[in-house]
Amino acid sequence: MPSGDQSDDAIDIVLDAATLLYVNGQSTTMTLTAVERLNRGLGTSSTLIPAWASLLLVGPRNTIRVAAVSPTAVSMRRVAATMASVDRAQDGPLDPAVVRRELAAAHQESVSNFLVFAAACATGAGALAVIFGAHHPVTVVMAALSAALGGLTRRGLGRLGFGILTQGFVAALIAGLIGVAAVHDDALSLVVLCPAMVLVPGPHILNGALDLLDLRMTLGIARLGYAALVLSAIAAGLIIGLAADGRSLSVAQTGAAVPLYVDVLAAGVAAGSYPVFFSMPYRMIGWPVAVGMLGHATHWWALTVWHTDIATAALISCLITGTLLIPISHSLRIPFAAIGFASVVALVPGVYVFRMLAGLVQFATAPTSELLTTLTSDGAVAALIISGMATGLAVPMHLYAVLADRRR
Template sequence: MQTDGSDPTEPASDLVLDTAAVLYAGGQSTGMTLAAVDRLNSGLGTSGTLVPTWASLQFVGRGGEVRVAPGSPTGVNMRRVAATMAVVDRAQDGPLDADTVRDELASAREQPVSNTLLFSVACATGAGALAIIFGAQQPAVVLVAALSAALGGLARRAVARLHGEVLTQAFTAALIAGLVGVAADRLHVDDATGLVVLCPAMVLVPGPHILNGALDLLSLRVALGAARLGYSALTLTAIATGLILGLSAGGLGIAVGQTGASVPMGVDVLAAGIAAGSYPVFFSMPYRMIVWPVAVGMLVHAVHWWALTAWHVDLATAAFCSALIAGVLVVPIAHTLRIPFAAVGFASVVALVPGVYVFRMLSGLVNFASAPTPELLTALAFDGAIAALVVAGLASGLALPMHAYAVASANRVTRV
C-alpha cells in the first residue's frame, strides 16, 4: 500500500481499501465493489472515492491523499467475497469497530479455494455434462472428456502451487486435453478431435471476466471493461494454443464445421444442472449456495431448448432470452447472498456458452493459413459468427438486469 504524501496512513481508510482489494481480486463486479466501499465509508466514518484500474485500486481521501493497492482482478473466490461482504453488511447497522473489521477481513483473506480433489471431480462432471449437452452419442466420449478435464484440473492446481499464473494454467490444461484427444483417436474413440478435446477446454473459459467486462462497458468504465475483455481474449488464445499444440503432436486438428446431435429436453436440462453445479466449485462458492445456480441453470436451459425446438429461433436469440431470464433471477440472489453476480450468472448459463464454436474457429484459422480452401473459409466464418452473436446475446442478457439494478439503486440514493 502506498500514499502520495508524507502523512501517516489513516487506519480506517486503509481498511476500506483493503476490503475493496479483497472483493476486487475475488471476482466481485466493479459496481458492487464501489457500493461496498460507500457502505464501509459510512460504517467506519471515513470519506473517499475508489478508482479501479486493471493494475491497481486507488482510494482518494477527503484531503486529496491517494492510497494505492496493487493487484489485478484475475481470480474468482466466492468464499472470500461472501465473507468480506458479511463485514460490509454490518456497516448499515451503525458504526463499525475498526479492529473487528481488520480481524474479520484477515479471516476472509484466509478463506481457501476448493479442495483439489473436489475441484478435479467438478472439472470431470462439468466436461462430461457439456459433452452430453453438445450431442455426445457414445458413453466413451463422455468418459474420456471427463477424464481429460479431471487431469487438466489436477495440472492447473499443480501449476498454481508452482506459482504459475492463470494463462499458464489454462494453457497446460488445454495441452493435456489435446494430448488426450490424440490418445483417444489412436484408440478409435468417436469424436476424439471434437467433443473429447473441446469439452475439457470449455471448463477453462473465463466467463466471469467476460461478464464483468460487459458490465463495466455498460457503466461506461471503458478502459477497465476493455482490459477485462482483453484478458479474457488472452485466456481463450492460451486455451486454443494448448489444444492445437496438443493435437498437432499426433498430426491432428480440431474438427471444423461439425454439428452435434439433438438431445432430449429431460437429458439436456439434467446435464445443464450438473454443469451449473460444477462451475461454482471452480469459483470456490460456499457449498450451501450452489443450489441457486443449479436451479436457475436448469430453468433457463429448459427455456433455451424450448426456444430452439418449439419456436425455432436462432441460437443468438435463444441465448439472449435465456440469459435475460437468468439475469433477472440472479440479480436479487447475488445481492441477497452478497456473492459475485458474474460468477453465479456464468455458472447458470455456462452450458449455453459457444466455446465449441470459438475453438473450432481458431483452429480453422490456423488450418486456413497453411491450406486455404473456400469450404474451410465458409466453415470458420460460420463458427466465428455464431460464437460472436451468442456471446453478445449471453453477455447482454445477463448484464442488462444488473445494469438496470445499479441505475435504479443510484437513482434512489440521489433522491435520498
C-alpha cells in the first residue's frame, strides 16, 4: 500500500488527467474509464463525480479533490496525449513522475494554426454549400470567404479573452452582413447558413445526448443547454446581420438535391475541415474523411433510393459511422464525439434550428398560422434528426463498452 503522501500525490495526478480529458471534449464515460485505469496503474482508488461546473474526486480515507472546470472546449491533441499516458496503465504499474511529465506536456499541446483554422472554415462552409445545393460557384466562394473571415475573427476575439458565445455571435453577425450582398434569396440563405453551420457546437450536442442515454441527466441537460445557448447566440448574430439591410432568413426554403458523387466528395471535404477546428493531429484526419464519405453515401442512398425520411436516413448513416469509428477513436485515443461529429457534420440539422429561431422572431411581430406550422415543423425535424444521430452513434458505443467489460 502506498504511504499517505504517495496516495495524495496519486490522487492529484488522477484529477489532473481527468480534468484534461473532461475540459477538452472527451466523453464522460471514457473519462471515468481513464480514472479507473489510472487507479490501477498508480495503485490507488478514487471515484470521479462529474458535474457541469466542477469535477469532484473522492480518494482513499475520504480524501477529496475539486477542480472548478466546465467541459466547454475541444482539443483532440490534448486528449490524445493524455490517453496515451493513461492507456499505459493496462501494461502494469505507472511511475508517477513520468505520468506528471506526460500530463504537463499534454497541457502544452497547441491548437490549430490560425491560418489553417481559417482555411478549414472556408473549405467546410464551401463544402456544405455544395451539399445543400448551391447552383453557382459565386455562392460557394462567398460562403467560404464569409466563414474564413468569421474564423479569423473568432481566433482574434479568443486571444482578447472573449468567450465562445461572443465569438459565435460576432462570426454569425459577419455572415449575416456578408449575406445581404447576395442578389438572390436562394444564394442569400446558403451564404448565411453555411458559415453558421461551421459554428454549430456538435461535440457538445453529441456528448450531452450520450450523457442522457447513460442516465447522467443533470450533466446531459447542462451540456445540451450550453449548446442551445451557443446556437441562440449564432442565430441572433445572423438575424441582426440580415436586419441591417432589412432582410430576414427564409423559413420555408428546402435544400436542392445533388448527384451522389458531388454529395460524397463535398462530405469528404467537410469531414476533413472539421477536425482542424478541434485540433486533431493532422496525420489522423484521413479517418473521419473516409468514414464520413461512406456515411454520407449511405445517407444519400437512403433518401434517394430507399425513400426514407431524413431522420431515419441520419440514423442509418450514424449507425454505420459509429460502428466504424468507435474502435478507431479508441485506437487513436481521441474523443469519439469530436471525430464522430466531424464525420457526420453534414447531417447535423443546424439549418432547421436556425430557421426555427428566425421563424420565432418573425412570429413575435407578425404571427400567422402558416408561420407557426413551418417553425414547428422545423423544430420537430431538428429534434428527430438529433435523436436519430445520437442513437446511431451511441448504440455502437454501448455495445463496444459491454464487449470491453466482458473481455476485462
